[in-house]
Amino acid sequence: MTVSFTCILFLAVLLFLMGTACVMTRKNLFMILIGAEIMLNSAGIAFAAAAMHWQDLHGQVMVLFIMTAAAAEIAVALALIVCIQRRTGSVSADHYNLLKG
Amino acid sequence: MTFLNIIFFITAAVVVTATGFAITRQNAVHAVCYLVISFMGTAVLFYLLGAPLLAALEVIIYAGGIMVLFLFVIMMIRDQRTAVQPPDQIRTWLPALILSGLCGLMACFLVYADFGIQTGSPAGIGAPRDFGRILFNDFWLPVEIASLLLLASLVGALYLGRKNDKRIEDIP
Numbered sequence: 582m583t584v585s586f587t588c589i590l591f592l593a594v595l596l597f598l599m600g601t602a603c604v605m606t607r608k609n610l611f612m613i614l615i616g617a618e619i620m621l622n623s624a625g626i627a628f629a630a631a632a633m634h635w636q637d638l639h640g641q642v643m644v645l646f647i648m649t650a651a652a653a654e655i656a657v658a659l660a661l662i663v664c665i666q667r668r669t670g671s672v673s674a675d676h677y678n679l680l681k682g
Numbered sequence: 683m684t685f686l687n688i689i690f691f692i693t694a695a696v697v698v699t700a701t702g703f704a705i706t707r708q709n710a711v712h713a714v715c716y717l718v719i720s721f722m723g724t725a726v727l728f729y730l731l732g733a734p735l736l737a738a739l740e741v742i743i744y745a746g747g748i749m750v751l752f753l754f755v756i757m758m759i760r761d762q763r764t765a766v767q768p769p770d771q772i773r774t775w776l777p778a779l780i781l782s783g784l785c786g787l788m789a790c791f792l793v794y795a796d797f798g799i800q801t802g803s804p805a806g807i808g809a810p811r812d813f814g815r816i817l818f819n820d821f822w823l824p825v826e827i828a829s830l831l832l833l834a835s836l837v838g839a840l841y842l843g844r845k846n847d848k849r850i851e852d853i854p
Binding site for chain 1: 735
């Protein structure tokens with residue numbers, strides 16, 4: 582494939598910015614997690630593109646570790662959401678003011 | 683403009699469009715469905731980038747595992763009080779726009795900066811056999827650490843998900 586490295590990096594940057602905007606603007610915890618997933622995924626695309634660009638398989642190995650970290654993060658985050666939803670009955674980030682300073 | 687280039691640009695357009703729909707949906711289930719489309723497109727991108735094993739893992743782990751876990755938990759949680767959006771949308775979007783712009787500027791700098799690295803000619807690389815050989819020869823310690831991370835997350839998820847009858851009543 583002869584698509585330039587810059588072109589693929591722009592795609593990854595665009596996806597990363599979409600994930601950032603999703604994390605910062607949404608209140609629903611599920612949407613925040615989805616934004617984090619999009620950001621991790623775009624990092625994976627950038628690593629794979631770099632692996633092809635420099636002909637080095639270490640970039641692809643990094644994508645594998647990114648996937649592992651994403652899976653672990655999502656498992657713990659969803660368990661946390663279920664736990665906090667039992668206590669507050671809400672999945673909105675606005676309702677989690679339980680510590681009260 | 684070769685055939686693979688056309689496939690790449692079509693797939694990139696599909697991924698960006700699906701992601702754009704995913705981050706703007708009000709219903710989380712719709713967002714997850716669009717995100718599955720986005721991850722399928724990403725798997726095609728990985729294949730085009732010379733990583734067939736990663737393409738398979740993307741479909742299996744991301745689209746097949748993580749997204750289905752999302753759907754299960756979203757459907758398991760019954761009472762979803764809708765998030766209260768502030769009346770002025772500009773206060774919500776302004777920090778996101780500023781941070782996204784800064785990230786975009788830094789990314790443009792990184793893309794266009796010349797680090798003086800010689801580049802080889804792009805070609806198809808990364809057969810699963812070479813991938814596994816590098817993974818278990820050069821990266822055996824990170825693989826063990828990743829397995830410990832997964833074990834820790836499993837134990838943590840089990841601990842957090844246990845029965846807990848204490849419920850705080852004074853929530854507005």
